[in-house]
Amino acid sequence: xxxxxxxxxxxxxxxxxxxxxxxxxxxxxxxxxxxxxxxxxxxxxxxxxxxxxxxxxxxxxxxxxxxxxxxxxxxxxxxxxxxxxxxxxxxxxxxxxxxxxxxxxxxxxxxxxxxxxxxxxxxxxxxxxxxxxxxxxxxxxxxxxxxxxxxxxxxxxxxxxxxxxxxxxxxxxxxxxxxxxxxxxxxxxxxxxxxxxxxxxxxxxx
Numbered sequence: 738x739x740x741x742x743x744x745x746x747x748x749x750x751x752x753x754x755x756x757x758x759x760x761x762x763x764x765x766x767x768x769x770x771x772x773x774x775x776x777x778x779x780x781x782x783x784x785x786x787x788x789x790x791x792x793x794x795x796x797x798x799x800x801x802x803x804x805x806x807x808x809x810x811x812x813x814x815x816x817x818x819x820x821x822x823x824x825x826x827x828x829x830x831x832x833x834x835x836x837x838x839x840x841x842x843x844x845x846x847x848x849x850x851x852x853x854x855x856x857x858x859x860x861x862x863x864x865x866x867x868x869x870x871x872x873x874x875x876x877x878x879x880x881x882x883x884x885x886x887x888x889x890x891x892x893x894x895x896x897x898x899x900x901x902x903x904x905x906x907x908x909x910x911x912x913x914x915x916x917x918x919x920x921x922x923x924x925x926x927x928x929x930x931x932x933x934x935x936x937x938x939x940x941x942x943x
Contacts, residue, residue, distance in 0.1 A: 738934075740844070741895055744857050745934065750896040752864065753855040754871055754906060755923060757889035758878070761850030762825060763813040766882050767791050770814075770828050777827070790820060812882075825850060829883070836873055840866045845874075848926065864904045875908050885910075892919045895932055 741751050758764075770791070774784055794810040814821045826847060833845045836854065843856040843866060854874065856867045878885050885908065892906050906917045922931040922938050929938040 741855075742934065745895060745897045748897060749857050749859065750894055750901040751855055752858050752867055752902075752904075752906075753853055753893050753895065754867065754917070755891045755893070755925070756852045756854070756874060757886040758850050758852075759884045759886035761883065762816050762821060764883060765814050765825065765828050766812045769881060770824060773828055773831075774824075787820070787824070790815075791824075828881070832874065832877055835877060836870050839873060840870060843867060843870050845870070853925070858902055861902065861904070864902060864906075868906055871906060871908060875910070887915045887917075890917050891923060892917045893921070893923050893930065893932065894919070895930075895934060897933065900932075 744751050771784070771788060774787060791814070794815075795807040796810050797807050798805045814824050829847060829852070832852065833847065836843060836845045840856070843854060845852055845854045852874070854867065854870055856863060856870075858864050858867065875885060887908050887910060890908060894900050894903070905919065908915050908917065922929055929936065931938055
């Protein structure tokens with residue numbers, strides 16, 4: 738909020754991409770997660786403890802009192818545990834640094850299991866830079882098997898009175914280009930942000 742309001746007070750515009758990882762906790766591959774944990778030079782005994790926490794889990798599907806055979810669970814972080822959100826953040830912790838290496842004026846904030854990317858835009862090249870960051874996030878998500886839920890990825894432009902620029906952002910998935918829906922307000926962690934940051938929708942909701 739401090740960064741956004743500073744830009745708006747000076748007459749700037751901030752474009753934000755709100756991303757959503759599909760079934761984030763359920764799809765984190767155990768082997769890849771262990772490789773990332775090891776890259777942080779964490780104590781080997783702690784790594785083995787975390788490995789025991791994740792491994793040797795099995796699941797069965799039940800329908801109308803009939804149950805399938807048991808299958809080994811090779812991906813996913815147990816939800817409802819204290820360790821779960823931390824392990825997920827470790828898995829995606831390299832994403833902000835990767836984006837910053839391409840454009841240090843763009844910011845990416847993580848909050849399990851989602852991320853939002855934003856940049857101050859004053860010209861078309863700024864929006865192209867932000868689009869490049871979205872492309873990087875999509876490439877990263879494909880590489881690390883953490884699929885983006887494109888239908889839930891949205892964009893919002895924040896400005897004081899009138900937008901300076903109006904550009905659509907998109908995500909390319911295979912041979913298909915998906916235009917991201919642009920909203921005038923969005924629910925972000927139970928706070929409703931409108932384009933002018935008046936929070937009028939939040940007060941009306943209460």
